[in-house]
Amino acid sequence: MSILHNHPAKAKEFVANDERMHWHDQALWFVREKRDRISKTIPEWETLRKYADQIKSHTMANLDKYLLEFEKNANAKGIKVHFAKDAQEHNEIVHRILSENNVKKVVKSKSMLTEECHLNPYLESKGMEVVDTDLGERIVQLRNEPPSHIVLPAIHLKKQDVSDTFHKEMGTEKGNYDPTYLTRAAREDLRQKFLDADAGITGVNFAIANTGGVVVCTNEGNADMGASLPKLHIACMGIEKVIPRLQDLSVFTRLLARSATGQAITSYTSHFHGPVEGGQMHIVIVDNKRTPFLQSESYKKALNCIRCGACMNTCPIYRRSGGHSYDYVIPGPIGSTLGTFRDPKKHKTLSFACTLCGSCTNVCPVKIDLDSQLYTHRQDLREMNIISNQKRLSMQFASWLMSKPALFDFAGKIARKVVPNLPKFMIYNRFNVWGKQRDLPDMPKKSFKELYKEEFGNDK
């Protein structure tokens, strides 16, 4: 297969293991149900979503202003702010800061952005050790895999898989699948990494323009460890993470954890408003193909995403095909729209990995119009001539036929006469994808139109 990515093929592999596929589906459905329950304990839930949408959309429309305000206020707090145009520049800036401080070992937490920029391999190629400290991310790091979910990076793995990985990489007892045992082992291993680290890199959930500080939400407290133990803290964020005021934060903290995991709040909502005593704090703000979204009427709202992962948990396709089937740093509905906008050719199957059921749009705490974005992508791919010729031609033919009612009626009549008398092999063969696992509907003797004519005459 070429480098072009192909969702149906990857999905096929995932579905083939029926037991694992259903386990994955159940695990995520469990999270979605938790989210449903807790969101319904807040009477003003739908209003909160509206506020969140309005705050984000307002901020994006005035992004330059808020970024500058943020920079000014952060500087005043002794934080150094850097701007990077793309992943390369981001990595270079991070590397420069690290090497200026003679850093050899880095602990990292909570950052899909560094994943997007491929920071780990970059720093490793420069001889540094980078350890992901979120448990899930640590597991996939040890396995040399990308995360398969933005909040639950190792949700595709069972405890047996984790145990095997830990046994191989950390020397834990073979065949011990006890989650408590495994978590303890990971924690012990990580504790030493924290103590040895020269620097901590974290992501950013929200950057507050009017205070100049950043907020990181975690359940394991590891961002705090990484940002406080070493003297050097680098926070990496995309330009879209900024919000105007501290007051706005409460709208998002109320929505984020509930949408993500069905918790009322994440265990740690940590505010970083300056370096630790005698240390340094840097913030690297990256564009990396984000500004084109601001100019796009159809897709700009995708930038409002707060990365809660709710759209993945609810997506019936994601649940059954797994995050790796999307082959993009962010999977699921939001990943499909982000990926397709950024590289339509490479990700041309993603907007079709969707039944347009609309559930993602309903769960999204910032009300991103995910399903209509995916619908629009399909039209754009056709315009760019990226969809297959076969599809285009058959749809052109269908449209032509449908604009000729008499011909269409005639075709239907023939089909109803011919198909029931065909031998089975002519109907069920490899060209009939529908019929591989599904029976075709029985062909009725007459169409509705024919029945109607018989009973009521041609009374139009």
Next chain:
Amino acid sequence: MKVGLFIPCFMNELYPNSSMATLKLLKKFNMDVEYPMDQTCCGQPMANSGCSKDMKTLALRFVEIFKKYDYIVAPTGSCVTMVKDHYEAFFDEDDKDYNKVKTSIYEVCEFLHDIIKVEKIDSYFPHKVGVHNSCHGHRGLKLGSASELNIPKNNKLKNLLNLVEGIEIVELNREDECCGFGGTFAITEEDISVAMGKDRIKDHIDSNVEIMTGADMSCLMHMQGLINRENKPLKVMHITEILAGKVQL
């Protein structure tokens, strides 16, 4: 009040009985219904495959054919959504004809529930029924409140079915999970589509449903295909067939 009946192309060809049930149902409530003979397809399969440009003629034809009616009623949530939400690209913002069509087209349950406001349906159906809330009708047209939203619970299909004598409506484990039909999705993503359909069927069987019903024949056709292939103990029926009572031609 003149009602134009819109029967989607595949229902016309493959499901004449459900289509006829829709007509009879409307007549049962004394509607002056007419079926325009020149209609074909709303263009949804093309648009969902990205080829909405190619179906412009179909959109124009549709509006031309149906603009003269006070109401347009169709036994399918998804084709109605197509006309309401996706025809905009082909018409000027203030196009009188399209705006009329857009605001007067209804899915048949929605029409009975919101426009005629039926309170009595003379029908008897002594079976355990599971309602498949197909996504375009359910979330698109809001025929029922989606489980994701924090809004008062309501379901127009169930409200209507509750008027049927003898019926038992069964609660499913996942009340509004997608069945995986999704138009051309059923072909291009065959494996996921089939897996989703099977799960949806299993939910009905696990909940002791005898008849699965819904307001979109396309979703039901997909699941019927799976049921028949595996000889599962479940029947599928379009909701109009239940509401219309015994349909005699």
